[in-house]
Amino acid sequence: MLGWAGTEPKRGARMAHEASPAGRTRQWYRPMRPRDRQEEHRASTPLELLFDLCFVVAVGQAAAQLHHALGEGHVGHGVLSFAMVFFAVWWGWLNFSWFASAFDTDDVPYRLATLVQIAGGLTVAAGVDRAFDGNYDVVVAGYVLLRLAAVVQWLRAARQSPETAKTAYAYAVGITVVQVLWIARLALPESLALASFLVLVLLEFAVPLLAESRAGTTWHPHHIAERYGLFTLIVLGETVLSATNAVKEGLAAGAHTGDLVSLAVAGLVLVFSMWWLYFDRPGHARLTRGDSLRTALSWGYGHYLIFGSAAAVGTGLELAVDFDSHHTALGGTATALAVTVPVAVFLLSVWLLHIGPTNECRPIAVGFPVAALLILGASFGPAPIHLTAVLAAGLVAVTVVATHGQRWAG
Structure with missing residues (x-):
């Protein structure tokens, strides 16, 4: 979720106070509205740090398998498999980070949805070995889980933030469609594996481009x-x-x-x-x-x-x-x-x-x-x-x- 907001939300100053650690009161639920792009002292949260630490497990697994493949002389296979697995890890991390920069409410529903995304990332890590052997079923399962959890977040933003509803719905629909295609890709013959992967990567890239062209999100x-x-x-x-x-x-x-x-x-x-x-x-x-x-x-x-x-x-x-x-x-x-x-x-x-x-x-x-x-x-x-x-x-x-x-x- 990438873009540039040309204007700030009308409630920018108030939302900055509500979202800042000093002005935030402990609530299990609060409306999901855009953060203020000019908010001072906007820093990473403990939940975001946990997200990073869990996702780097998948990075470590991918690097370990790359080492194994190259050490045995399988250079082309190792590099290609690493690039494909690393995309799943990186793209899941990237989309969470940009969404959190614009819509982090840090309430109970937000935390639970984020923890589901972390579970998806760890599932991707668990499937890295199989992916290097040519079987991407576990990686796709984990990837789809973390991406659909992101869809839940976007749908919530669409309902509770009228000023960004069109953008949020565009994200939700686009991500969902591409996830269906990732699942369908598992049924394709091996001869189409690389071509279909590249097509789906381009579709993933296109979702933020199309969604943000409607109205940029207020990332910091x-x-x-x-x-x-x-x-x-x-x-x-x-x-x-x-x-x-x-x-x-x-x-x-x-x-x-x-x-x-x-x-x-x-x-x-x-x-x-x-x-x-x-x-x-x-x-x-x-x-x-x-x-x-x-x-x-x-x-x-x-x-x-x-x-x-x-x-x-x-x-x-x-x-x-x-x-x-x-x-x-x-x-x-x-x-x-x-x-x-x-x-x-x-x-x-x-x-x-x-x-x-x-x-x-x-x-x-x-x-x-x-x-x-x-x-x-x-x-x-x-x-x-x-x-x-x-x-x-x-x-x-x-x-x-x-x-x-x-x-x-x-």
Whole structure:
């Protein structure tokens, strides 16, 4: 649910008071009305944080299965399966986050519907193993559950918020129709699996575009930027966990300690650099740059590449440990590419979404794509993981020097 509201609700000031922690009284039920887009101190709620933590379980499962598939040499199958499963996780998370930014009432019905969505996400996580084997029944069941719970929320918003009723009903109808098609897809022959998946993804993307063209919802740019930043942190944390477990297993398998320590340091520098580069500029600065639906769609949808590549970096680091301990079917170059490709995708995605090729600060406008190309080239040289870490850290240094003294809009 993406869009840009041109006007605020007439009850904006009153609703901001009712929805803020200081002005909120404990009620089991309150009308679901749009939040004030200018509300101050709009922060993520404990329920949203729980949502993130539960959904990252599915991210971890998908990354683990990607590691298993790539380690056995099934590169094409592993990458494709990961991309498809990750879509289910990411799209469910994205739609909840944007809806909550505009309509969070935090009453009992809202909490119960959100908990059902979390149950759907955990069901998706439980079906990841089967999905990598070609059976998507459990993933689809979980995905449909979380999406239909979102429909309940939209129907409630339509009934209780007349000013957004048309938009809310458009969401409810569009989501429901696409869920029916996801279920029907399970009956299609395997030869149509990929084509039908791509068609349904486009239909999912089209629902917010069509719904928000009626009347934009009142999502909060600072809140959305924080939500995306928090999920980025969680995914990077999952990457650190995967790499740490890989080093531990490598030590247990008798791999050379010096090599593993060196690789662990390089991985840590790489993750730290990714964190720095993503958070160097506040995300809301791009979201508030123009009142356009295209801005919201490109920024919100584009984070699929940021989240997915960040998760894949952990898999690549695990494979690098496997390579050093002789527990993978991949060769040296293929193992290096498992790290360098997602890092390059991450840098290019952050560049496009947070920096922009026409940025007035030319060192970073040029530095991000140049660093991405150099990192890809490092795949074919000696010590590619270490060189990748050095290049990423070097880009951090460039951004620090080039942007010294700049102030970002608050």
